[in-house]
Amino acid sequence: MKSFEELMAIKAKMQDKVAVRQAADNTIRVVVGMATCGIAAGARPVLNAFVEGVNEAGMAETVTVTQTGCIGICQYEPVVEVFEKDKEKTTYVKMTAEKAQEVIEKHIKGGKPVTEYTIGATKL
Amino acid sequence: MIRSHVLICGGTGCTSSGSAALANKLTEELKAKGLEEEIKIVMTGCFGLCALGPIMIVYPEGTFYSMVTEDDIPEIVEEHLLKGRIVDRLVYKDGVEHEDASAAASLSDTNFYKKQKRVALRNCGVINPEAIDEYIAMDGYFALAKALKEMTPDEVIQTILDSGLRGRGGGGFPTGRKWMFAKASVSDKKYVVCNADEGDPGAFMDRSVLEGDPHAVIEAMAIAGYAIGADEGWVYVRAEYPIAVKRLQIALDEAREYGLLGKNIFGSDFNFDIHIRLGAGAFVCGEETALLTSIEGNRGEPRSRPPFPAVKGLWGQPTIVNNVETYANIPQIILNGSDWFKSFGTAGSPGTKVFALGGKIKNTGLVEVPMGTTLREVIEEIGGGVPNGKKFKAAQTGGPSGGCLPASLIDTPIDFDTLIKAGSMMGSGGLIVMDEDTCMVDIAKFFLEFTVDESCGKCAPCRIGTVRLLEILNKITDGNGEMEDLDKLEELANYIKSASLCALGQTAPNPILSTLRFFRDEYIAHIVDKKCPAGVCKGLLSYEIDADKCKGCTLCARVCPAGAISGKVKEAHVIDKTKCVKCGACIEKCKFGAISKK
Numbered sequence: 045m046k047s048f049e050e051l052m053a054i055k056a057k058m059q060d061k062v063a064v065r066q067a068a069d070n071t072i073r074v075v076v077g078m079a080t081c082g083i084a085a086g087a088r089p090v091l092n093a094f095v096e097g098v099n100e101a102g103m104a105e106t107v108t109v110t111q112t113g114c115i116g117i118c119q120y121e122p123v124v125e126v127f128e129k130d131k132e133k134t135t136y137v138k139m140t141a142e143k144a145q146e147v148i149e150k151h152i153k154g155g156k157p158v159t160e161y162t163i164g165a166t167k168l
Numbered sequence: 169m170i171r172s173h174v175l176i177c178g179g180t181g182c183t184s185s186g187s188a189a190l191a192n193k194l195t196e197e198l199k200a201k202g203l204e205e206e207i208k209i210v211m212t213g214c215f216g217l218c219a220l221g222p223i224m225i226v227y228p229e230g231t232f233y234s235m236v237t238e239d240d241i242p243e244i245v246e247e248h249l250l251k252g253r254i255v256d257r258l259v260y261k262d263g264v265e266h267e268d269a270s271a272a273a274s275l276s277d278t279n280f281y282k283k284q285k286r287v288a289l290r291n292c293g294v295i296n297p298e299a300i301d302e303y304i305a306m307d308g309y310f311a312l313a314k315a316l317k318e319m320t321p322d323e324v325i326q327t328i329l330d331s332g333l334r335g336r337g338g339g340g341f342p343t344g345r346k347w348m349f350a351k352a353s354v355s356d357k358k359y360v361v362c363n364a365d366e367g368d369p370g371a372f373m374d375r376s377v378l379e380g381d382p383h384a385v386i387e388a389m390a391i392a393g394y395a396i397g398a399d400e401g402w403v404y405v406r407a408e409y410p411i412a413v414k415r416l417q418i419a420l421d422e423a424r425e426y427g428l429l430g431k432n433i434f435g436s437d438f439n440f441d442i443h444i445r446l447g448a449g450a451f452v453c454g455e456e457t458a459l460l461t462s463i464e465g466n467r468g469e470p471r472s473r474p475p476f477p478a479v480k481g482l483w484g485q486p487t488i489v490n491n492v493e494t495y496a497n498i499p500q501i502i503l504n505g506s507d508w509f510k511s512f513g514t515a516g517s518p519g520t521k522v523f524a525l526g527g528k529i530k531n532t533g534l535v536e537v538p539m540g541t542t543l544r545e546v547i548e549e550i551g552g553g554v555p556n557g558k559k560f561k562a563a564q565t566g567g568p569s570g571g572c573l574p575a576s577l578i579d580t581p582i583d584f585d586t587l588i589k590a591g592s593m594m595g596s597g598g599l600i601v602m603d604e605d606t607c608m609v610d611i612a613k614f615f616l617e618f619t620v621d622e623s624c625g626k627c628a629p630c631r632i633g634t635v636r637l638l639e640i641l642n643k644i645t646d647g648n649g650e651m652e653d654l655d656k657l658e659e660l661a662n663y664i665k666s667a668s669l670c671a672l673g674q675t676a677p678n679p680i681l682s683t684l685r686f687f688r689d690e691y692i693a694h695i696v697d698k699k700c701p702a703g704v705c706k707g708l709l710s711y712e713i714d715a716d717k718c719k720g721c722t723l724c725a726r727v728c729p730a731g732a733i734s735g736k737v738k739e740a741h742v743i744d745k746t747k748c749v750k751c752g753a754c755i756e757k758c759k760f761g762a763i764s765k766k
Contacts (some may be wrong), residue, residue: 046434046435047434048313048317049303051309052435054304054305055304055307057301058301058302058304058305059305061170061305062294062295062306063303065173065227065294075490076252078250078251078252079251079253080251082251083251084252090428092171092206094171095169096169099169107641109171109229110252111251112252112253113252113253134480
């Protein structure tokens with residue numbers, strides 16, 4: 045290693061990869077329902093889309109993508125909940141990988157929930 | 169794309185409880201479920217909770233699974249990794265009460281971790297010690313870069329001096345002063361040595377650092393080399409630490425490949441490289457002059473100081489010798505500054521200390537706490553207290569060189585100076601907990617047997633004196649003691665302390681002196697009443713059968729290895745005390761509680 049810049053480059057490359065282990069004080073938590081119902085409805089590509097999208101956006105340190113069990117509204121799976129500090133949680137339903145991209149873009153990055161995908165829009 | 173990391177402990181503790189087999193099984197299961205692209209398995213160093221191994225942590229949830237077996241793996245994969253349902257029955261939740269199941273599973277909330285502050289162990293159990301990139305991601309080698317680019321050697325030494333860091337191997341000598349002396353010694357060749365010859369029975373702090381975060385030690389040694397003007401380092405590590413040696417070797421190879429060791433590091437004119445020397449496991453080689461002479465290829469014996477190694481050390485050149493844990497603190501101090509380091513611990517002993525908890529305690533394992541934490545916090549809150557409802561009797565610190573602190577001193581804050589004042593010492597960090605079933609005379613004897621074995625034999629007070637001490641202790645535990653033996657013990661102990669050549673002999677009588685000071689009544693019970701109150705010393709025990717309770721089942725007579733029990737079927741049996749070897753096999757077998765030892 046001949047320069048400090050090389051060291052910085054390795055750190056930058058690796059940081060996202062180990063960030064998953066430092067989830068403690070993250071401000072945003074994205075939880076994907078991954079029970080049998082969720083998986084059957086296609087939660088896996090949604091989960092992967094979130095993981096990849098968050099990493100691409102360089103937000104791995106401030107956003108945790110994790111999974112949970114059945115939330116109880118199986119007919120609306122895949123369900124994704126977004127928890128933000130000091131804000132009400134947002135529940136997205138019938139998610140797809142494409143919708144996930146949009147949520148990352150508008151909600152996670154932009155701070156504005158994508159209302160038409162939320163559970164409120166289904167008139168439950 | 170990896171969405172989850174499964175960390176499995178690959179430290180010595182968990183390796184012996186089968187963590188390698190777990191990793192293999194997990195790899196298989198992940199493949200079977202097609203998850204190998206999503207879930208990454210990381211073998212790490214010690215998490216600290218060795219009593220509950222093998223240990224597994226799943227991120228990003230931070231779920232802490234303990235005592236995982238191969239049979240649990242399919243369930244963890246199916247339920248947790250595939251469906252996101254935490255396997256509740258395997259989660260370690262001591263002291264955690266949350267409604268949210270995933271939060272309850274979080275590692276940092278448990279009593280065991282809550283009070284800990286991890287500086288030396290910060291990467292242990294977090295990174296893969298065999299991947300230098302993971303260390304760099306955790307700011308690894310940034311301290312070396314900072315030292316080389318922004319600091320002069322004197323500034324490095326001043327920072328370490330200001331931090332108040334004291335040697336974690338036991339002596340507690342200010343590290344910065346050692347470096348200052350070595351810097352001031354004029355020579356064209358100097359050496360940086362790492363003392364990884366951890367010899368106290370039950371201590372494994374240094375092993376865990378080397379196994380969990382070897383690059384931290386390498387980085388610190390390079391910083392030390394820059395500070396004192398050395399271009400060569402030696403790590404003296406026991407051959408009986410094979411995992412530590414292997415990971416250190418991998419780490420050295422990686423560091424060389426990246427140019428973090430070698431010539432012109434970070435484009436500066438600083439060159440540094442490190443060699444490993446395997447020690448054969450002699451306790452005396454933890455003493456710095458014996459260690460140096462052993463590296464040179466000679467028999468491990470200490471020599472008198474001065475000259476100190478900082479003036480005349482390895483191959484006659486100025487040398488610093490620091491302990492593994494001391495080094496593990498250095499990069500953090502350089503990166504965060506001396507004031508940051510002083511924000512933990514006490515005025516006289518800043519920072520944190522790693523302890524290996526052992527003996528009669530629930531959470532056997534490795535903990536790191538700020539100096540000044542009380543024994544009670546470490547034993548009762550972090551360690552989970554004494555198991556089986558027994559009463560806490562004493563805590564032994566400092567290994568064979570330390571002493572026993574009685575229950576009345578349990579609120580002593582732990583730092584270098586308070587422990588010495590209380591008649592013990594910090595030592596390298598072994599902390600052995602004893603309950604009411606421990607005989608303090610027997611404990612003193614145990615440590616004396618160790619030092620008698622390990623004395624190198626160079627100086628007479630240690631070689632001969634410790635043997636005489638042990639003979640007196642044996643006399644007492646055999647039931648032949650006299651009251652004047654206690655005075656003889658004390659007198660001889662003090663001669664050995666003042667006349668021995670090195671710390672091994674100077675501290676060898678400490679276990680006797682401290683037990684005499686705090687548990688004199690037990691010695692008197694052995695001598696005057698001819699009784700061992702804890703029921704340990706065989707020479708003072710006698711086994712008896714209560715004729716009223718004995719049903720004459722003959723079981724005891726059949727298990728007795730010495731043929732000491734006789735009696736007819738359905739009649740009360742008797743023990744022939746001249747034949748009895750006091751093994752206790754009869755008590756274990758008796759279903760009627762008819763046999764007692766007194």
